[in-house]
Amino acid sequence: MKNQTTYSKSSLWHDAWRRLKKNRNALAGLILVTVLIVLAVFAPLIAPADPISGNIDDHDMPPFWWKGAVQPGAQVEETEEEESISTVDQSASEGWGTMEFTFTEETRERVRVPDAYYLFGTDDLGRDIFSRIIYGARLSLMIGFISVGIGLFFGSILGLASGFYGGFTDNLIMRTMDLILSIPYVLLAILIVAILGPGLRNAMIAIGVVVIPQFARIIRGSVLSLKEIEYVQAARVLGAGDLRIITRHILRNSLSPLIVQTSLTFAAAILEAAALGFLGLGAQPPSPEWGAMLADGRKLLLTSPWAVVFPGIAIVTFVLGFNLLGDGLRDALDVRMKG
Amino acid sequence: MKLGKYFFKRIIMLIPVLIVLSFLIFTMIEAIPGDPAQIMLGQHASPEALEQLRHSLGLDQPWYTRYGLFLGRLARGDLGKSILSGRQVIHEIAEKLPATIELSFFAMLIAVLVGGLAGFISAWKQYSLFDYASMFGALIGVSMPIYWLGFMMIILFSLILGWLPTSGRIDPTTALHAITHFYLIDSLLQGDWKAFKDVIAHLIMPSICLATVPMAIIARMTRSAMLDALSQDYIRTAKAKGLGMGRILFVHAFKNASIPVVTVVGLQFGYLMGGAILTETVFSWPGVGRWILEGILARDFPVIAGGVLTVAAFFIIINLLVDVLYALLDPRIRY
Numbered sequence: 001m002k003n004q005t006t007y008s009k010s011s012l013w014h015d016a017w018r019r020l021k022k023n024r025n026a027l028a029g030l031i032l033v034t035v036l037i038v039l040a041v042f043a044p045l046i047a048p049a050d051p052i053s054g055n056i057d058d059h060d061m062p063p064f065w066w067k068g069a070v071q072p073g074a075q076v077e078e079t080e081e082e083e084s085i086s087t088v089d090q091s092a093s094e095g096w097g098t099m100e101f102t103f104t105e106e107t108r109e110r111v112r113v114p115d116a117y118y119l120f121g122t123d124d125l126g127r128d129i130f131s132r133i134i135y136g137a138r139l140s141l142m143i144g145f146i147s148v149g150i151g152l153f154f155g156s157i158l159g160l161a162s163g164f165y166g167g168f169t170d171n172l173i174m175r176t177m178d179l180i181l182s183i184p185y186v187l188l189a190i191l192i193v194a195i196l197g198p199g200l201r202n203a204m205i206a207i208g209v210v211v212i213p214q215f216a217r218i219i220r221g222s223v224l225s226l227k228e229i230e231y232v233q234a235a236r237v238l239g240a241g242d243l244r245i246i247t248r249h250i251l252r253n254s255l256s257p258l259i260v261q262t263s264l265t266f267a268a269a270i271l272e273a274a275a276l277g278f279l280g281l282g283a284q285p286p287s288p289e290w291g292a293m294l295a296d297g298r299k300l301l302l303t304s305p306w307a308v309v310f311p312g313i314a315i316v317t318f319v320l321g322f323n324l325l326g327d328g329l330r331d332a333l334d335v336r337m338k339g
Numbered sequence: 340m341k342l343g344k345y346f347f348k349r350i351i352m353l354i355p356v357l358i359v360l361s362f363l364i365f366t367m368i369e370a371i372p373g374d375p376a377q378i379m380l381g382q383h384a385s386p387e388a389l390e391q392l393r394h395s396l397g398l399d400q401p402w403y404t405r406y407g408l409f410l411g412r413l414a415r416g417d418l419g420k421s422i423l424s425g426r427q428v429i430h431e432i433a434e435k436l437p438a439t440i441e442l443s444f445f446a447m448l449i450a451v452l453v454g455g456l457a458g459f460i461s462a463w464k465q466y467s468l469f470d471y472a473s474m475f476g477a478l479i480g481v482s483m484p485i486y487w488l489g490f491m492m493i494i495l496f497s498l499i500l501g502w503l504p505t506s507g508r509i510d511p512t513t514a515l516h517a518i519t520h521f522y523l524i525d526s527l528l529q530g531d532w533k534a535f536k537d538v539i540a541h542l543i544m545p546s547i548c549l550a551t552v553p554m555a556i557i558a559r560m561t562r563s564a565m566l567d568a569l570s571q572d573y574i575r576t577a578k579a580k581g582l583g584m585g586r587i588l589f590v591h592a593f594k595n596a597s598i599p600v601v602t603v604v605g606l607q608f609g610y611l612m613g614g615a616i617l618t619e620t621v622f623s624w625p626g627v628g629r630w631i632l633e634g635i636l637a638r639d640f641p642v643i644a645g646g647v648l649t650v651a652a653f654f655i656i657i658n659l660l661v662d663v664l665y666a667l668l669d670p671r672i673r674y
Contacts, residue, residue: 182658184611280636315487323478
């Protein structure tokens, strides 16, 4: 995903690409990430239905391949027999207090025939889960880019300042980073969202802030190891300024660990944003963000479990993709990282 | 007693940390928008009533006075009253913290036992089917939203199979007199086996859910630490001496691999505190995590302050214990 072609002339990237191709896990990760990007970019073309407004007549429809699902256009005799209608105790399902019910098969009063084929079924408002997941891919990709962007940008500045100037600056920055790292990250993200107010934008900012220390540490480590190396010294002797040394020599040579960290942080950001969405602190209800969909589908766990099953599978699949890619890149680029 | 001195030094070092922490929490709460007086009195309160309440809460004082008041109350164990419930925050903590500790303890137990064992076997039988399967499982574990796993477990074990209860700590029909609020201990103290079994049944799914991520990380860490230890010269020496594989694995390799593993286990407690918020939300577990979340959503300031301080203090204590354990395991370590 990371511009392999652009760099194909330089042997390091060529090498890395060759090794990446050999690593089956990494390749699987690359494919999953590509699928996510394609889904996100072409969402309006792929999604069969609108992600926000649903067909209320088709509420709570199971996927067409689900056991006992009625196919669209099926001829159903309207037999309204009162045969052994077993009911789920509605009072118990309220508020998740205590639930004592016997799970009985087929609790339908009337056979409803859906208007369309729903790959992943519909929710209580008749919205197509499949379409919502596809549009959710856009949000997940955006969350990844923005949060990682924030972390990368501020982390790089702090890491560079820390490694380059050392001494008091270094101490101040890195101790602050340690402090941030010592707070459980879910809790920190929640607190930041509590200060900024719930919503997708603030959730992305919160996640961005939480991941800053990881990037700062990597950059600082690179700077420290590169600062004393001959060609950097040579550049300095030739009269290169700080900025030139930083951009031409140091940043360029810390690309490998950064790329690996970016892929892994992307995975963490998607997961974290979904968690915030699930807690009601991230993306808000009509939004097809995957975590918010899970929060939404929670009340349908008994009646329409597919509304919970598939958004979760989407999260696992793509987070796994970024993790596989990150691990694979680490091997391919021969990055040694702690932890 | 060198270790005792070390322990004492670490405790003294905690004092400035706690002061900084209390200041950070105070600042954070100050930064959260919303006027507590307005929240307590509602939208249609008269300006005079608001003013009076602000005065009685000390909200009209400058920030340093409020911080001083906050610290003073903290020292007396007075964390204020919850705006939502009207109860003393310290009493709510006494009730809810045991629930979270009970949950975290079992989650950690599962994570260490299962994750450690999986990592150990994976390193021993490197590149075996078990190795591949467990490492892939670990990767799935860190890629999975645990609250979703919770839902899947509820669908399977509660709704379809009907084996386990979906939520809560105990069946409401089971009368259990809470003494310590650790329900397992309470039921044992009263010799109530029925209640004990009920509490265990309620614990299973939430603990597995919360254990997932630490389990995966511990499995990966144990494997790599063991592989690292197994590649050392002293292992070759041990093999050359003709020692059995069991002795090499357990005594020589595992002992040396245990240090990085303990570090990772210690780090996972921080994760547990965050993961508890998600797990407790899924399973309606009446613990600190869900309580803090509700506090944040309702802008219940005393609850947020008390809750975060509790979690942080808990976290710091665990870290201290891990450091001491570290010093016990590796005599070279004395900071």
